Amino acid sequence: xxxxxxxxxxxxxxxxxxxxxxxxxxxxxxxxxxxxxxxxxxxxxxxxxxxxxxxxxxxxxxxxxxxxxxxxxxxxxxxxxxxxxxxxxxxxxxxxxxxxxxxxxxxxxxxxxxxxxxxxxxxxxxxxxxxxxxxxxxxxxxxxxxxx
Amino acid sequence: xxxxxxxxxxxxxxxxxxxxxxxxxxxxxxxxxxxxxxxxxxxxxxxxxxxxxxxxxxxxxxxxxxxxxxxxxxxxxxxxxxxxxxxx
Numbered sequence: 001x002x003x004x005x006x007x008x009x010x011x012x013x014x015x016x017x018x019x020x021x022x023x024x025x026x027x028x029x030x031x032x033x034x035x036x037x038x039x040x041x042x043x044x045x046x047x048x049x050x051x052x053x054x055x056x057x058x059x060x061x062x063x064x065x066x067x068x069x070x071x072x073x074x075x076x077x078x079x080x081x082x083x084x085x086x087x088x089x090x091x092x093x094x095x096x097x098x099x100x101x102x103x104x105x106x107x108x109x110x111x112x113x114x115x116x117x118x119x120x121x122x123x124x125x126x127x128x129x130x131x132x133x134x135x136x137x138x139x140x141x142x143x144x145x146x147x148x
Numbered sequence: 149x150x151x152x153x154x155x156x157x158x159x160x161x162x163x164x165x166x167x168x169x170x171x172x173x174x175x176x177x178x179x180x181x182x183x184x185x186x187x188x189x190x191x192x193x194x195x196x197x198x199x200x201x202x203x204x205x206x207x208x209x210x211x212x213x214x215x216x217x218x219x220x221x222x223x224x225x226x227x228x229x230x231x232x233x234x235x236x
């Protein structure tokens with residue numbers, strides 16, 4: 001599946017790239033499932049720099065998950081400042097309209113986006129290609145067959 | 149069908165949530181619709197991603213407002229205080 005990047009506003013252009021007034025982000029729409037409940041479609045950032053999949057805690061609460069009873073771990077780099085507690089739970093992620101993957105995902109109160117699709121759970125289930133040769137940039141994902 | 153939808157959104161403007169609707173191309177350009185949308189909250193967009201149809205302190209609130217505005221299956225996202233090029 002190929003999908004154009006999503007263009008988001010930029011309040012303050014980067015001082016080194018002053019002409020850029022918007023940011024192109026690789027994003028997919030996902031639903032999260034847990035115990036027969038499912039979220040609406042959530043705009044999720046595809047981020048190869050993230051070791052895990054993360055969701056804002058509120059996504060877990062929407063699903064009826066007792067977020068803080070998950071496996072606790074402090075993770076830095078996904079929020080500003082000091083490492084924040086993240087609570088891991090097993091969930092299903094419905095990627096666009098095409099695929100379902102079972103993932104151990106972290107839920108964090110201070111996440112600044114709704115969802116991040118990271119290496120463990122997403123990149124180990126999909127071949128992902130970021131193509132910046134076109135305008136807008138394109139994200140291509142394909143399910144890895146031997147995992148299905 | 150399109151006319152009916154547009155009429156629906158116009159009606160919504162008066163009844164509940166002020167809907168920002170802008171023309172977008174097929175390239176997932178949300179910059180215009182999000183630029184003027186509320187910050188530091190959950191937002192619900194219509195299926196075409198051309199309008200904010202709900203907001204809330206929680207995802208549930210945003211979805212309920214979208215449903216009240218006639219959008220049954222919205223796309224939700226978290227709007228930061230400041231839109232930046234980095235997500236952290």
